[in-house]
Amino acid sequence: MGAMRSVLFLALARLGLFLAAFAVLTVLPLEMDIFLRALIAMAVSMLLSVFLLRKARRDVSETLVDSIDRRRAAKAKAAEK
Template identity: 60%
Template structure:
């Protein structure tokens, strides 16, 4: 669970940083446009910079799902 929260926090940090830069920059952009640009740029950044974190989360999810399936198979049906 910690790695999922960490991944979410890092993605939120990237979004906040890009949005902050767009807000401070002397560009006359609408608020919604700044949000959309920040969202797109932070997605691209997270694809490259958070690859290891995403892979770790995916592995943990697969492990958890497999463990739950195994427990269901072993439990007696009532």
């Protein structure tokens, strides 16, 4: 999976979790302000993403670490010249 593709997937998955939680809270007949529903949806989606998106977060992290290592190696090689 490419770097941008994995980052984009993670961002869209987090957005999808938020929208799903917000939709559920919107459908429920609760007397709550829309901003309170949004805050609760953010908290719920954050907790769900910790468990459901663990592999995606690990993939993004590994991709970023690899990219940083390649840049450092290239920079060190350029400094040797």
